[in-house]
Amino acid sequence: MYKWGGDPKRAGAARRFFHRVWNDKCFQRKKLRRKGRVLFDALTDKFSGIFRSLSGRGRITEANVSDAMREVRKALLEADVNYQVVKQFCKDCLDAAMGAEVIKSLHPGQVMVKIVHDELVRLMGPVDTRIYFVSPGPTVILLAGLQGSGKTTTAAKLGRYIRAKGRNPVLVADDLQRPAAIDQLETLGQQSGIPVYTDRIQDAVKVARDGVRYAKQNGHDVVILDTAGRLHIDEEMMQQIADVAKTVTPHQIYLVCDAMTGQDAVNSAKAFNERLELDGVILTKLDGDARGGAALSVKAVTGKPIKFVGLGEKLDAIEEFHPDRMAGRILGMGDVVTLVEKAQEQFDADEAAKLQAKMAKGTFGFDDFLKQMEAVKKMGGMGGMLKLLPGIGSQLKNMEIDEREIDQMRGIVHSMTAEERRDPDIIDASRRRRIARGCGRSVQDVAGLVKTFRRSRDMMQSLSSGGMGGFKSLLSGKTDLFGAMASGRVPKIKQRSKRKRAPRRKGNKRRR
């Protein structure tokens, strides 16, 4: 049945959507409830894109966002993002945003700031802050970093954090360099009630190995290794930590990085990553007022996620990393971002209302449908940008619609009469045959498209029926909806659409 060309392996979300619509019986009401989640997803994605594209007033051009980009660049540099990272990042954002629609109440520069912000969030996330424990243990975690970055403190913090997850960690004092480093870890261990393995010898590899053995013998399922601070250009010391890593083969290696680090963050992070194959980064001292651009620099050069942040000297001052908070902090343009979000929400609501009115009047026909598909295509062509669009767009998946699909649709629609396009329900078997002849496709193709159209329309109508509630909230109250979906709490919307669908169906004379 699935006949429209293209390589199925390349099937994007939109293609999967069509596939589903054509082949699946999921549109039967009962099943719809089960499949609702995917469908809502796909539909909402499409329509939100369409609204924007049909009603946008301006477009982003290099000229109309140049002032904004200058501000952005400056903000990032002042936040200590490495200048080369800034350069590349700004270029990427600009390239991606080029031509994007700007709604009438906003200035392209403002939209651009929001795009930059969302791109920052995207670049620094998503973050998986789970620590993966191995069994049989012990899970070995190695902390590395420059002098004074916060390794020893973080070791104790992590110990507490991990113990709270029901584990039984041991800290290993493998900094044999710094005066009183072992005492420091011992004290922190006492403060937190976490055992510390120490051996006051001068062989870091041996202490590490013995520490892990100690853990095994004493039933500790997690080992956290504190190491000496070292410069990334100190060959001897870098070799030492590489040897330690080779000997105990840690399951996780984290770079502990001071949030106040400047331009040089890229150099040290890169060197540590090359030498140790980091699994993640822990950013310390974020309790200050540093903007923390190092977070972006480090992520950009290592590709390794920031997992945790240190927020104070106390041992409970550790938190999982939140890319959105970090983005706001680095960019420091929260006002603009909020403004754009607000405007976008209003816009979404207005457009939802317009579309709904149109559907209520029963004037949603094939021309609208085609326009939507083309709009989606256009949006899809913007690749990663799609996700970055303000408002609901930020929730979009990266859709791909094959140009050929659109062409085929267009071909079929164009061989329909104006009347058929307006009111597709009049398309019967003989009309299908005529249309198929006209566009050189099979009758099944035509039937398939008509079916797709109807099901999409019905879907929308059922969503939008009964006042603004359904559709509008679907589009503008997206946080709730998508949040609910993401966490698997879908019933709210489903119930609503179900409830509202019933009376609507009665009055829908076109339904068969």
Added chain:
Amino acid sequence: MGLFSKTVAYLRDHLGKTRRKITSSLGSLLTLGRAIDEDLLDELEATLIADDIGVATTERLMEDLRAAYKSRKIAKSEDILPFLKERMKEYWPARDRELHAAESGPTVILVAGINGSGKTTSIAKLAYALSRDGRKVIVAACDTFRAAAVEQLSIWADRIGVQIVKHQMGADPGAVAYDACEAALARGADYLILDTAGRLHTQKPLMDELAKIRSVAARKIPGAPHEVLLVVDATTGQNAIQQAKVFTEAIEVTGIFLAKLDGTARGGIVIAIKDMLDIPVKFVGLGETPEDIAAFDPDEFVEALFA
């Protein structure tokens, strides 16, 4: 000051090894007889930013450069670096870089800074240099908060052979400072160096605590503290400006100890700090041993920025 074994010349050799790509592209734009154009200025700007000099100070330097170009003080690309270097070196006249001393009695040096910047180690270095120069030095462990901070300073005092005044962990840092001043007076010390706990400048109560330590010293010894050193980690970015500002408001910082300059960071932030807050750099830290200290030398420092 002939006190310090290392000079920053070490820096240039050392940093030469870690030359960045940027400088070579800057180098290619600085060929003899080449006219000054936007590419060159952009590249120059990038170099200054990469040194952590910061947007505002970089802009100021670039403006000076443009002005010099307009007034025909410079004409060709090869004139640029000498001009800029001179301009930067002017930030630190010689008088600015001397360590203040008491006219009589002990010279009190208060050392402060954010967490992990290098205070304790820098104190060991300074104490070591001074005691090797034949001065009697006492260090005081006013960091009674951080785990094993007292032990750390004790180990250093022991290693370099200077006296230490300390209390139990958790004791009042003001009380330690008080006792240390008494000891310095009683034992006829030439220098008393106060180590303090690392603190972020955003923590008002801790900044107040620091001000209290300062005033304890001021009450006990006339003119004290004669020197208030802010230890800044050379890898620090723009936040160091804010640090310098707030610490100065609390304890009147008189100079900066730029630690960890032996890494690949250039410590350009001290230019911004000088430019905006007029706080000079006095010493640089170049490693983790007591010998790894040098008096700040603007010539060498500025050369290293472009090395």
